[in-house]
Amino acid sequence: MKTDYKTIVSDGLWSNNGVLSMLxxxxxxxxxxxxxxNGFGMGLATxxxxxASSLLVALFRQRITQEIRIPVFILIVASMVxxxxxxxxxxMHELYKVLGLFIPLIVSNCLPLARLEAFAAKQPPLAALVDGLFMGIGFTLALTSVGAVREILGSGSLFADASLLLGPAFKAIEMRILPADMGVLMMILPPGGFLITGLMVVVKRLFDLRAGREIQMGGAHSAPA
Incomplete structure (x- = not known):
């Protein structure tokens, strides 16, 4: 059976996005x-x-028995983390200091384990690698987008301190969007994370519903009388 890499990529980036679709x-x-x-750095690490974990699980999937698969998956993810x-x-020591405890906590993140169980353990290595990579990129895009909205509304900046955390090459993307005194403090506090993430889930759902309606309308228009 031929692997549909286009579907794997679109699922990871949009259709089954870890944050915006699967929550x-x-x-x-x-x-x-x-x-x-911060969102970009955390997403990139994930x-x-x-x-890497998806590739390893796919390579050894024939040797991992059903009874021990979960402990083995956790061990592989923990090793990669x-x-x-x-x-x-x-x-990337400055970014490492900012992300702190949340890097080791990738081990307990449901998304990597879910993809290992649902996809990597049943697919060939290349397909598993592509799935893990694009699921990770989709996760990165979601975290960066949420972080960008919260940062603009809360601090008036975008990619602040990127050159300090990610390296001098990222100096060009540091921007001031709004005056600093116009920031809404709640946006960079935990309630802001819930609010912006929830709104982005709703926006994605609306896009999906609209795209579905357009496809149905297009099919209806092309149908013979």
Whole structure:
């Protein structure tokens, strides 16, 4: 059976987006999205863990028995998280200090384990790698988007301190959108995370419903009389 990579990519980025569709990984989506920079960094770390874990599970899926699959999945994810944690501490130390405890907590994030169980354990390595990578990228886009909205409304900036946290190359994306005194404090507090995430879920749902109606209307118009 031929693997449909286009569907895998679209599922990861939009149709089955971890945060906006499946509502998984909401803990970092609420806690680490006070800025677009933080959301991007957390999402990127998760994407690397998901891609590497999915590939390893797919490679050894024939040797992982049904009885021990969950402990093995957790062990694989924990190993990848440890590598990412050490790498970020070594090469992205400022971002590592900001993200703090939430990097090790990727182990308990429902999204990586859900994709290992639902997809990687049943698919060939390349398909599993693509699924893990694009599920991670979709997660990154969701966290960055939530963080961007919260940061603009709460602080008036966008990608603040990106050059300090991610490196000098990101200096160009640091922007001041609104005056600092126009920020709404609630947006960068926990209630703001719930509010913006909920609104973005609603917006995505409206887009999906509209797209579904347009497809139905197009099919009706093309049908013979």
């Amino acid at each position: 998984l990984g909401l803990c970092p989506a609420m806690a680490m999205t006070t800025s677009a920079t 994407a690397v863990v998901m891609a 440890t590598l990412v944690d050490l790498a970020m501490n070594a090469w």
